Amino acid sequence: MLYSRNSLHSPFSIREKLSSLDFTLLFSILLLGVISIFAQFSSSGGNFDYFSKSHAIRFGVFFILFLAVAFTQIRFWHSASFLIFLILLLLLLYVKFYGIQSQGSRRWVNLFVINLQPSELMKIGIILFLSNYYHKISEGDVNKVKYLLYPVIAILAPFILVVSQPDLGTAILILLSGIVVTWLAGVRWKIFAYLSLAAIVMAPIAISFLKPYQKSRILTFLNPDSDPLGAGYQIIQSKIAIGSGGLFGKGFLNGSQAYLNFLPEKHTDFIFTLYSEEFGFLGSVFMVFLYSLITYRIIVIGNETRSIFGKLYCYGFANAFFIYVAVNMAMVLGLLPIVGAPLPILSYGGSSMLAIMFGLGIVMSCNVYKNSALG
């Protein structure tokens, strides 16, 4: 009875599909997209220049992609997840040797239409892979050493590849996304305790491999005023911008810190700073609310999804999404070191937006096909 509609061929009419969308999530994403276009417009000094234009176009294109992904059967994404992960891993390897280099790191692969950053997509790929993996193995096997080996390799391989690009921020987000899914699947506390202990022991060795700029970022985080014109500059200027926004903000296109270029990376990592300067505490709280709402809807979809794959994916993605938001905001608010983590959808960056919209598409697909049984 329950699984009567489990065919790869479209089980619904278009109308049924449309009505099975989660509209709260859909409109939250749309609203965020619209806000992001305004924010990018402001970031370009009130112009529709290259940045703001391509951001708007990207959002449009990727929103359609999001719908396409949502209307594709969840069974397809389920069965394709290993392959997707494998392709992304190969792309990361390819980037390692043939990628496009920019500002001292090799992150991009030239796909002619866009320069793709596979590491961003890997943030979703790792969730897909692990959700599928734990969907397949039985609960009793989860804590067996043999079955622990695959997830550890699946997490560490992309992590190491991305760290060596070097891109510490994305690597950490991949690591966290993976660990969260693993933990949700029921891996014991003890194992995480051992692994973190090992990580702490390894930390000094790992730090010696860090690039000087990465080290200085961590030191700067610990004391931003130690070098106000150097590495601490970004944090200080970001705090000034946000703080000076006050309760109501300086108004759209009136953020002096951003407009006069005191704000670094205002299109990408510090877009929330610009937004917060212009729209103040109230605007910022609204933004936090919007992201929380999206996270909440993803969790609700996870609750309603019957398959383990769907549940693990939705929860895993909800956590990852929340982590992106929290890490970015904590970073620009001076609560975390500057690690280079974009804010989902709001930040400029094609790969990041592609990854998020693709990830949201699969969540929506879970909702559309929430009653599908998976193998």
Add this chain to the structure above:
Amino acid sequence: MLSFNSSNIASKTRTIGRRMFLLNSIKAVVLLGIFGRLASLQINEVSKYRSLADKNRFRETKFAAPRGIIEDYFGSEVASNTRIYQLHVTPENTPNIENLLIRLKGLINISDKKLRIIKKKIKKQKKWEKIIISDNLSWSEFSRLNLFLHELEGASPVVSVARVYKNNASAHAIGYVSEISPKDIRNKKHLKEINISGIAIGKTGLESTLDEEMLGSPGFLRYEVNAYGKKIKQVSVKKGLKGKTFRTTLDNEVQIYAAKLLENVSGAACVTDIYNGDIVSMVSSPSFNPNSFIHGIDRNEWNELLNNRDKPMINKAISGLYPPGSTIKTLTALSALENDVVSSKLIVKCNGYVDLHGERFHCWKKKGHGVVGMRTALKKSCDVYFYEVARRLGIDRLSATAKKFGLGDKVLQNYSEEKKGTVPDTKWKIRELGKNWYIGETLHSGIGQGYFLTTPLQLCLMTAQIANGGFKIEPKILIDKDNKISNLEKFLNHRNSTPGNVMSTDDQIFNFGLQPLFRNQENINLIKEAMFAATNEPGGTSYRSRLNKKQFMFAGKTGSSQIKRFTNEQREAEVKQENITYLERDHAWFVAFAPVSEPRYAISVLVEHGGSGSKAAAPLASKIIKKVLERHENRSSYSNKFRENV
């Protein structure tokens, strides 16, 4: 299979659900943290961050307000402001700065050295910061630049305001302005507050004393700048307050005339109004060009000024110290009369010298003057007579009189460079030199030699206070806003308006609140009479320089102050001053008042190494007196008109 699967799924779902709940709780805490941080930054600390953002955003540039103007008595501008033409270049706006500089070199006058300094400066500063290529272009250079401006991208001709002095005659009295130095900022409080780099400030004279008031208050330009310090737009302008304008007592025409007269000598001349203390003229020679300092003086020109034998930078009228020579004899005689030490009928026989305690004191006239009375002694400036008077008087009483008449103290409050000079007495010598006073030194002091040191302005004041009947005056070089009429002037006006109404001296003093410097005015009149004789009777020391027309007649006393004592051989050989080394020749003095019938002005002229007062100083003084008297009508009518307007 299905049942196993479904129980497996249910169990997995429970685990996942439980663990997700934990993660969601953590999320809630993180959200609270972000919320709290936002509140703390944007609500609690908003004012702190607002001011930090403004500090980022705004830069203020101060600019100097137009400097106050210095006028002469008749309102003619002595130190004024003028348009100057400058050339600024903004390196950012030029396609090629090297080419532009080469092109500019062809159009305006820039030395290779200046060009090198400019290039070095360009390298040091930001490319959008303007650099001043030339701060004072001639009009022809400026118009040439404007003609070729289309080829000079990045260069902008700018019209600005700077100090200008019309002539060099008042260079010492007025002073000059020049670019502020780190030392100025350290030493002067008002400059520390103003803090404008490159501002022109007063360095000497009135420019220095009145600097604070003439600077006015600076204006502000508030700019918005971006993170690289580049100006984006001007936010606000606050205009400064123009500096105060000052009117002096100097007569520009007399200044120019006197400066021209003294052009070829090293010396000074002062003229004061004997009733209100106005300093009508105060020149020092040689002079310098105060305009040279405004845009930074050329090193060669500066060295020339510093190394000049005649010290052009020193205001000799108030900072030059010279023994008063025979001009002091007026006070020696007066002091003796006032103290009843001698009577005016004292007669002394002059043999050309007098011996005292084994020392020989010479009269300037080797053959001697024979038997002389006080009037003749002053008229002919007999040294032996005054040796005798001084011997009877004693140094302390002479010193007291000299101080009363203004010697040994600053005459004006307006000059930091003014010197006090020295009026010696017995206590002074013990204090300063730790030695007892010798009677021989009294004799030297009686004829204005020895330790006595005076400035030309002090002697002018002394003469004025004798000429006005022995009343104290307050010399001044600035006219107060209310330009109050002095008590002496009131007395003078009263006397002029009621001829024949003779008031006793005591009544004059009482009715007009005068400050007499005498005990018996007869003594003053006696000195004045003797001075009249010295100029207007044959045999008087300045007889040759007299003016015959009644309205110009003056009465004066010559003086020559010894630099080096004559040796006996020189004395025997009757060596003439012209024949000894320039720097060993006597300084020549002449003090006088005019016109004799109705005295109004006192004058003092000093010619350094001029030889004798009668030959070097008196002829110059005579010409200046004539000029001043010719201008008198003008001056008094202007003064009345001015008062009525106020």
